[in-house]
Amino acid sequence: MVRTELAENGVSLYPGNAVTRVEKKDATLRVDCEEMSLEGEMVLVSIGVRPNSRIAEKAGIALGPEKAIAVDRSLLTSHKNIYAAGDCADAYHVVTGEKTWIPLALRANRGGWAVADHVMGKKVTLQGIAGTAVFKVFGLQVAGTGLNGEEAVNAGFDPAEVTIKGRSRAHAHPGSCTIAVNMVGDRQTGRLLGVQMVGQEGVAHRINAPAVALHAGMTVEAFGQCDLAYAPPFSPVWDPMLTAANQLLKKL
């Protein structure tokens, strides 16, 4: 769905085709890739981020995943007088219980508050993160929380997974669009492990419901029983997330 949205908006993708060289050529820029060349007026380099932890590393402070600064649930580093908060610090993942590094604004901001509270004498213990994220690509909303199937396997779970397509609004309500929901659960415990969603509307805020469920350690069955809001302009009677839970339960 994301690829189609990009293509329909004139964006060509060349995945798995590494850039080898960028060269100025008259008024344009030539980008040489492994299997092709492209020309353009502007080259925007978007190759991900890394935690800026050099000062901590030099000071002998312990690092965590991806070399982010390792902190406990109170944002304390391995040095008893030094806290770290922001995109440079790691966090506990509420699904795996393990350390992870997913640098997003809410955690960075919340970490800052927690350090301030802590330094001022108010003990704060942060639960951790579910990795909840959303982005907009042209007219499409793309969101996720927790683990996808591959991440669940890598984290040592025995996951089952379903992808369903539902509608963003009630049957026959004008303006309705397709929402695709991917849901992952653990075969051993029945626990909800993660949800991913794509659609033209109603995705960005829907994802917060399973995010809360992950914080609560809910099973897929318990999530599927939740009393979610229904009104024709906003959802089918069975929200697509509940339909996904019902289908996933059959596999679990």
Next chain:
Amino acid sequence: MVRTELAENGVSLYPGNAVTRVEKKDATLRVDCEEMSLEGEMVLVSIGVRPNSRIAEKAGIALGPEKAIAVDRSLLTSHKNIYAAGDCADAYHVVTGEKTWIPLALRANRGGWAVADHVMGKKVTLQGIAGTAVFKVFGLQVAGTGLNGEEAVNAGFDPAEVTIKGRSRAHAHPGSCTIAVNMVGDRQTGRLLGVQMVGQEGVAHRINAPAVALHAGMTVEAFGQCDLAYAPPFSPVWDPMLTAANQLLKKL
């Protein structure tokens, strides 16, 4: 906010002014109220609903709140061979743990599935309802889940309550609107008891996050720590619901 939206769309409200008589007068209808008269081409009577439980009552089956048919968590009535599902049946409220009657489509539908499963030999136990509901009034979305302050008092809680105003999108993002969030928590246990929200966008699906929290029996503090989705077109870094939780925590 709802009153303003109605007024701006040409709807006049006369609350607390009971209708005493409706009479045909030439081509129009005259509606006599206690303190005034109105004229119009159409009268739409909207005075609420009652459970249709007469047949059950005549059969000696126990009734619950509002004379809805009393059912257990498996939708079984007081007669061991008779189930009831739909708007006619009562339900357990996940916040109070008590019986309630809030006739909404998802519970009615879910109850029907549960009875079918049960009759076919698959034991089903429903958690109950949070009373999650949403409606649209012109351009405004109005949603709620769980108890408001008054309902919390009536249910025997000692509630604290805050109302905050936040933005539907990130600071300075175009198209952002005000979202008002009312949040209710229990002073004794810190538990989240309910959330009510109003805004022109982003309310209908936001309400599902606290709905899940109510099913999980979360505290306001735990809900306030949830990793909700952030991206500028969809939310401030701190979602208005998180801001409400942070403010409510101070009162608790």
